[in-house]
Amino acid sequence: MTAQPEGHVRVEDVCIRFDGKQGPVTALAPTSVELRPGTFTALIGPSGCGKSTLMNAIGGFVKPASGRITLDGAPIDGPSDKVGVIFQQYGLFPWFTALGNVRFGLKRLGLPKREEIDRARAALDEVGLGAHAGKYPQQLSGGMKQRVAIARTFAFGPKVLLMDEPFGALDAQTRLVMHELLLGVWQKHRATVLFVTHDVDEALLLADDVWVMSQAPGRLIRHCELKQERPRSFSRSGSDLLEIRDEIIGLLHPRSMLAEPA
Amino acid sequence: MAVTDLRPPSGGLRARLPGAAALRGAASRALLAGPVISFAFVLALWAAVGAAGFVPETIFPAPWSVWSATAEMWANGTLQKDLSVSLSRAAIGFAIGASLGVSLGLLTGRVAVIRMLLNPFLTVLRPIPAIALVPVAIVWFGIGEGSKYFVISYTVFLTVWFNTHHGMEYVPETYLRASRSLGASKPREFLTVIVPAAAPYIFAGLRLGVALAFLSLVAAELSGASSGIGYRLQEARQYIRTDRMFSLLIILGLLGAVVDLAVHRIGKRLVHWEQS
Numbered sequence: 001m002t003a004q005p006e007g008h009v010r011v012e013d014v015c016i017r018f019d020g021k022q023g024p025v026t027a028l029a030p031t032s033v034e035l036r037p038g039t040f041t042a043l044i045g046p047s048g049c050g051k052s053t054l055m056n057a058i059g060g061f062v063k064p065a066s067g068r069i070t071l072d073g074a075p076i077d078g079p080s081d082k083v084g085v086i087f088q089q090y091g092l093f094p095w096f097t098a099l100g101n102v103r104f105g106l107k108r109l110g111l112p113k114r115e116e117i118d119r120a121r122a123a124l125d126e127v128g129l130g131a132h133a134g135k136y137p138q139q140l141s142g143g144m145k146q147r148v149a150i151a152r153t154f155a156f157g158p159k160v161l162l163m164d165e166p167f168g169a170l171d172a173q174t175r176l177v178m179h180e181l182l183l184g185v186w187q188k189h190r191a192t193v194l195f196v197t198h199d200v201d202e203a204l205l206l207a208d209d210v211w212v213m214s215q216a217p218g219r220l221i222r223h224c225e226l227k228q229e230r231p232r233s234f235s236r237s238g239s240d241l242l243e244i245r246d247e248i249i250g251l252l253h254p255r256s257m258l259a260e261p262a
Numbered sequence: 263m264a265v266t267d268l269r270p271p272s273g274g275l276r277a278r279l280p281g282a283a284a285l286r287g288a289a290s291r292a293l294l295a296g297p298v299i300s301f302a303f304v305l306a307l308w309a310a311v312g313a314a315g316f317v318p319e320t321i322f323p324a325p326w327s328v329w330s331a332t333a334e335m336w337a338n339g340t341l342q343k344d345l346s347v348s349l350s351r352a353a354i355g356f357a358i359g360a361s362l363g364v365s366l367g368l369l370t371g372r373v374a375v376i377r378m379l380l381n382p383f384l385t386v387l388r389p390i391p392a393i394a395l396v397p398v399a400i401v402w403f404g405i406g407e408g409s410k411y412f413v414i415s416y417t418v419f420l421t422v423w424f425n426t427h428h429g430m431e432y433v434p435e436t437y438l439r440a441s442r443s444l445g446a447s448k449p450r451e452f453l454t455v456i457v458p459a460a461a462p463y464i465f466a467g468l469r470l471g472v473a474l475a476f477l478s479l480v481a482a483e484l485s486g487a488s489s490g491i492g493y494r495l496q497e498a499r500q501y502i503r504t505d506r507m508f509s510l511l512i513i514l515g516l517l518g519a520v521v522d523l524a525v526h527r528i529g530k531r532l533v534h535w536e537q538s
Contacts, residue, residue: 078442091436094536104444108445
């Protein structure tokens with residue numbers, strides 16, 4: 001670990017277009033945002049607003065039409081092991097066991113086999129899956145799969161962690177457990193996290209910074225900085241959290257609220 | 263009846279809590295019951311037609327005539343020899359065709375230049391049936407083993423190539439993204455992500471390839487062979503030995519089904535994650 005904070009992401013005037021059937025479609029209007037080292041940022045917005053597109057650009061999977069993205073000063077020009085990604089659909093390899101999946105991410109370190117296995121086991125222990133190391137993903141529940149994915153990504157120590165609606169496929173109870181687990185692992189490893197979600201509560205319970213995105217083409221329309229102690233809850237963390245919640249919900253649904261008869 | 267026998271006695275505790283092993287046994291017996299009933303039905307019908315005696319034996323031999331023809335061929339050793347010759351032709355042809363098909367499929371699936379150079383050509387080759395190739399094979403390789411291997415491996419190759427190629431094309435994007443964000447090198451991504459992801463398609467291709475090896479085997483042997491199941495069929499026609507023909511056809515069908523089942527089982531074990 002170096003003393004200097006790492007994992008500083010700057011997004012400067014980034015605009016992203018796709019080729020649609022009727023010419024180019026703007027998925028992300030020019031956007032600037034900064035992810036400070038070691039912070040947890042949540043990006044929230046209606047489905048299809050371009051929040052995943054922004055995330056994919058930071059992951060190096062999508063090239064911006066204009067503007068630039070840098071990580072610790074160096075431009076991002078493709079996927080790299082400095083940026084870990086956790087997908088809603090887990091992205092685990094079904095032909096590897098849980099342990100094999102974690103080892104896959106450690107391979108590039110070129111460790112001796114014994115040490116690689118030990119580190120992979122330690123990573124699984126950290127997410128409480130030590131006993132399931134030999135199981136294949138399809139033998140695990142959704143929550144357990146996502147825990148394997150978290151272990152796999154944190155095990156090789158990325159500076160930035162991108163999470164694309166990671167708990168979107170899980171039930172409410174499992175989600176709460178996952179929030180706790182994620183915060184625990186994150187506080188230990190201190191990567192810079194960008195967390196995409198459409199769940200306002202999830203964003204408010206987890207993040208230091210919450211950005212709200214408008215309908216497509218996506219623009220960032222609101223920024224909230226949250227200083228409340230973690231673990232948070234709406235009953236314990238004071239009324240300002242509830243006020244922010246109401247405001248964000250209002251921002252997200254103005255049109256649908258007008259359209260629906262009360 | 264077999265079906266009622268499978269159920270534990272009703273009313274007791276065992277009826278409500280059947281063991282998992284008992285259930286599995288019952289399920290596999292039920293699975294076997296289908297084919298057994300089907301074969302018994304056809305055999306009975308066939309025997310009835312034979313016993314009625316209104317169709318001449320040379321046109322439609324009775325089951326017992328076919329059985330004695332089989333025993334005769336077994337006793338004089340031709341059946342064993344034909345089987346071993348035919349099976350080794352099918353096996354060698356399959357091995358050549360399948361290894362070429364998988365290798366080229368991996369290449370055309372991943373390397374754009376090779377795909378551009380070969381795909382249109384291979385696509386035009388695919389509709390040409392194996393039997394149409396026999397005359398060319400004989401001119402090129404003579405009537406020896408070479409022409410048989412050529413016809414069989416050609417057919418197997420195209421099918422295996424096609425399936426492998428498509429498997430490579432449909433590797434889910436999430437796997438590639440996960441692999442790249444985990445810092446996998448290109449060779450490692452290829453061997454441990456792309457090939458396993460395409461494996462279910464490759465195995466489907468191999469299974470089809472086995473079936474095609476049997477089909478093209480007979481096509482290859484029907485012209486210009488001096489041994490093998492296909493040759494023996496041809497010979498039986500000259501002597502109007504319909505009983506032998508039936509015997510050989512049934513053996514071909516059974517062999518094909520057994521080999522297909524074996525390949526299916528092996529594939530299921532190797533690509534165990536594709537079950538759900």
